[in-house]
Structure formats: structure tokens, C-alpha cells
Amino acid sequence: MSFADLGLTPELLRAVAEQGYSEPTPIQAQAIPVVLAGRDVLAAAQTGTGKTAGFTLPILQRLQPGANNSPSPARHPLRALILTPTRELADQVADSVKVYSKYLPLRSTVAFGGVNIDSQIPALRAGVELLVATPGRLLDHVQQKTVVLNRVDILVMDEADRMLDMGFLPDIRRIISLLPPERQTLLFSATFSPEIKKLADQFLRSPQVIEVARRNSTNEQVTLVVHQVDGFRKRSTLAHLIRHHQMQQVIVFCNTRQGAERLSRELARDGFAAEAIHGDKTQQQRLETLAQFKEGKVKVLVATDVAARGLDIEDLPFVVNYEIPNTPEDFVHRIGRTGRAGATGTAISLVGDDETKQLAAIEKLVKKTLELAPVPGYATARPATGASSAPIGSALMSSGRAAEPVRPLYPGMSPRQPEQQIAALFLPPRYQRTS
Structure with missing residues (x-):
């Protein structure tokens, strides 16, 4: 199987090829078609399996002008939100978004703590279709009215189990309360713990369950x-x-x-x-x-x-x-x-x-x-x-x-x-x- 078999656009295929990838990993092969179809996803995969591209690529395709009634890029409303537990992960996911959206007329940025919030405001006020953020800093921007969440169509919770471990559940609940109820939600986790299943039951609608590694297993490599x-x-x-x-x-x-x-x-x-x-x-x-x-x-x-x-x-x-x-x-x-x-x-x-x-x-x-x-x-x-x-x-x-x-x-x-x-x-x- 190649990435072309997954139904991705030529612009995305070109960006993927420039990164040296020709065949999708198992999580990519399973997740990309489901996300493109607009379904909610509950996915568990070992780290290093390519899960970031597994949700980034189909999200970028769904955000393209003309796809699924996406508005004109001139307006740049925030339509996709990716939440991560740490600054480092947010930064790396944002880098992946930049790489894969290279040939698309889409804007994205990243917001996390540990740096001056004022440095993040200009990009947000200019308008972005996709935002990668840590929960705490996102709520800071919401309070300052530099981010509006009422047009978000796609929510991704990456490393959701880690966000729960770090005590972000109250922040996640508050963020989700600000999102439109009719949205696509993707939850990615290293493990399927009881807490993760409870979270999925609360915020996902009939999700497609994807698991490419044994539950709570170590990498055979x-x-x-x-x-x-x-x-x-x-x-x-x-x-x-x-x-x-x-x-x-x-x-x-x-x-x-x-x-x-x-x-x-x-x-x-x-x-x-x-x-x-x-x-x-x-x-x-x-x-x-x-x-x-x-x-x-x-x-x-x-x-x-x-x-x-x-x-x-x-x-x-x-x-x-x-x-x-x-x-x-x-x-x-x-x-x-x-x-x-x-x-x-x-x-x-x-x-x-x-x-x-x-x-x-x-x-x-x-x-x-x-x-x-x-x-x-x-x-x-x-x-x-x-x-x-x-x-x-x-x-x-x-x-x-x-x-x-x-x-x-x-x-x-x-x-x-x-x-x-x-x-x-x-x-x-x-x-x-x-x-």
C-alpha cells in the first residue's frame, strides 16, 4: 500500500514524498481513511509509529478550501485544534503540520507556556485554520480573547493519557465546553486505560477504535x-x-x-x-x-x-x-x-x-x-x-x-x-x- 492508495491529495502526497516516505505505517493506513470520512477515532499505538501524520494529513485535507464546505482561506477561522500535554510535543506536532501543509493555502501556529504570551498573539489575530496548543496556554488565550473556539470542526487530543496523568482533565472539560457539539473528535493514547475509555465515552460519538500494538505493551524492536x-x-x-x-x-x-x-x-x-x-x-x-x-x-x-x-x-x-x-x-x-x-x-x-x-x-x-x-x-x-x-x-x-x-x-x-x-x-x- 502507498500513501496514494489512502485518497490523499497531490499536494499532500508531494509533501510526504519530500520527507522520504513511500508507504504508510499501520496506524496511518488505518487512521487516515477513517479521519477523511469524518468519523471520531479512539486510537492506541506505541510511540514512534507515525501517529502524528496519521491525524495531521487527513485533517489538512479536510481543511482545504472547497473540501467539506471549508470556507474561503481569506477568512482564516480556527477550524482544527490539536491539544498536547507538553511544550515539546506541541512544538513537534506544529513542525509536522508546517511540513505537510507546505503546498496548501492554510495557516497554522502553536501556543504553549514557558514563553511570553504576547509573542503568540499576532499570528492568532491574523487568523489560522489549525492551532496546536497545550491546554493551559490555550485557556490563557481564550481569556484574552485572542482565540475563539466556536468554529472548530475537528478536535485532536494527542497523548490523552499523559494529559490525564498531568491533571489536565478540568482544563480539557472547559475547552470542550467551548467547542461546537457537532464536531469530529480524535483521541490518541499510548494505552487504553479505564480513564481513557471513560473520557472517550463522554466526548466521542461512536468512535472507530484503532489499536496497532498490544495493550500496554513494550515495543518488540x-x-x-x-x-x-x-x-x-x-x-x-x-x-x-x-x-x-x-x-x-x-x-x-x-x-x-x-x-x-x-x-x-x-x-x-x-x-x-x-x-x-x-x-x-x-x-x-x-x-x-x-x-x-x-x-x-x-x-x-x-x-x-x-x-x-x-x-x-x-x-x-x-x-x-x-x-x-x-x-x-x-x-x-x-x-x-x-x-x-x-x-x-x-x-x-x-x-x-x-x-x-x-x-x-x-x-x-x-x-x-x-x-x-x-x-x-x-x-x-x-x-x-x-x-x-x-x-x-x-x-x-x-x-x-x-x-x-x-x-x-x-x-x-x-x-x-x-x-x-x-x-x-x-x-x-x-x-x-x-x-
Whole structure:
């Protein structure tokens, strides 16, 4: 199947071809015809499956002058609204809209917090057919009367489950109350949780349900690796893994802003090109850091869950859970940053003794056991509940046996000698033996 088989206009097909795409992904193949037909949609798909184009392309076609009684472009009433939970996702969706509408006489813009609201007003007052926005900033514009929602025909709630997690439900209800009751509503979510189903029951009309991945599943393209690590050794273990496997691009997730900032500073002192991205950074700082990461100037991006959704980084090979998320769904979203669009990736989790409950909750959600892989200097087997782990070195000394060569942890990677691996865990690079 090609994009031409989906009934898209020549202008959209030209824009898609210029991006190097020839065949639609499963979510695109299923969603585009349904959206073009004007039906409501409730869709669940893993991140990186192309869902943004799955709703952007048909929306742009429906907004074209002459299509479905669309008014003259000279008037530019707001007719399509895309809500996203984070600034980063809003920015990226807006970029996709710009790319795919390149040959169409349509206007679009984006509105999110973290920047001066006055900078967004001129574009809105000039008129746009499509607006991408975060809920809070959209309501700010509604209050200032720079946005009018009474002509909106199409509403998209992207990453709806994340919006619920972040407490946006009251804002969403208020926004929907300002929209025409006769509209098309598209709800996209990484998971079909009971809360999402309840939201769909309230705001969607006989939606077409689309699900292209197993419910609450992890991406089959991602290799999951779990290491049990003493909490005070996590940073040295992380540094060892980055060096040992020559990671040139990796996102490292922490649970708190302070933890992410501290870890990025420590990694920088260790000689890594590391930067942090979290909610305390200004929007401009976050965008600049993301740009440097994509360009390869920053090798290690230390992030909170503000970056767990929506970041579209091509061929990201590694993701590391430096701290295990308290919400198991966030684990799925974090590791979804790698293994995107058919590529393969590796997601590594460093589990401390106080994080076994979080790991068990993740295993229950994804319905699989996450086996521990060996790291030199640490226990290699899953401990019994409540038991503490002991370093491998202690066990070897008590048994009198010599350490065996350590096998590669990940496919295609060569192991070092055990003594070099252990040294890499605890010693600065200038003291390590390189023979």
C-alpha cells in the first residue's frame, strides 16, 4: 500500500514524498481513511509509529478550501485544534503540520507556556485554520480573547493519557465546553486505560477504535536490559556503560528535576557531553538543548518525564532508566523514545534495592518478566523479595574462585576483560588500564 492508495491529495502526497516516505505505517493506513470520512477515532499505538501524520494529513485535507464546505482561506477561522500535554510535543506536532501543509493555502501556529504570551498573539489575530496548543496556554488565550473556539470542526487530543496523568482533565472539560457539539473528535493514547475509555465515552460519538500494538505493551524492536545496582554505585555504573558500549547518543531518565540537574553536572565533570532537560528550564533552553542533542553536540541527555513523550529523535540507540518511574506506564513511554519507526534500540534500567516494587509493577503491566543481566561487580541473579544484593567481588573472594570472562551484555558488542570492567566502574579514566 502507498500513501496514494489512502485518497490523499497531490499536494499532500508531494509533501510526504519530500520527507522520504513511500508507504504508510499501520496506524496511518488505518487512521487516515477513517479521519477523511469524518468519523471520531479512539486510537492506541506505541510511540514512534507515525501517529502524528496519521491525524495531521487527513485533517489538512479536510481543511482545504472547497473540501467539506471549508470556507474561503481569506477568512482564516480556527477550524482544527490539536491539544498536547507538553511544550515539546506541541512544538513537534506544529513542525509536522508546517511540513505537510507546505503546498496548501492554510495557516497554522502553536501556543504553549514557558514563553511570553504576547509573542503568540499576532499570528492568532491574523487568523489560522489549525492551532496546536497545550491546554493551559490555550485557556490563557481564550481569556484574552485572542482565540475563539466556536468554529472548530475537528478536535485532536494527542497523548490523552499523559494529559490525564498531568491533571489536565478540568482544563480539557472547559475547552470542550467551548467547542461546537457537532464536531469530529480524535483521541490518541499510548494505552487504553479505564480513564481513557471513560473520557472517550463522554466526548466521542461512536468512535472507530484503532489499536496497532498490544495493550500496554513494550515495543518488540526494543531490547530490554535490567541491571540490579546499589544506589550509591549507580552513577559509576552508568558512566561505565556509556564508555564500555561507546554510547554516542543516549537519553537518561531521572524522576526529579533536582536529580536530573545533579546527574548531568556529575557526568559533565566525568568528561561526558551531558546536559539536562526538565521543567525548571525555560522553553528556549529546552529547545536549544534538544537541538544540540539531535546534532550530536550533546551525547547524554538527562531528562525527567517531561521528555518521555513526543520527542522524535531518529535512530536513538539507547535509553537508560537511571531511576525507575513510580508509574509503570511511564516506563513504556520512556523506552518508547528508542526503537522508533522500525529501528531497533536498547532500553537499560538500573534497579536499586529500594526499587523492586516499581519493577514488579512494570512487569505486571507489560506482562513479562524483566530478567537481570550481569554487570561486572554486581549480583547476577534476581534476589528474593526483601533480600539485599551483594557485590560479585565479595562472593568470589569468599569462594576463592577466579572471575570468569564476562559475556557481552548487548548484541554485537565486545566484552572487556573483567578487571578492566571493574576498574571502569570505580576509577576515573586516567587511572584505568587500557591494555
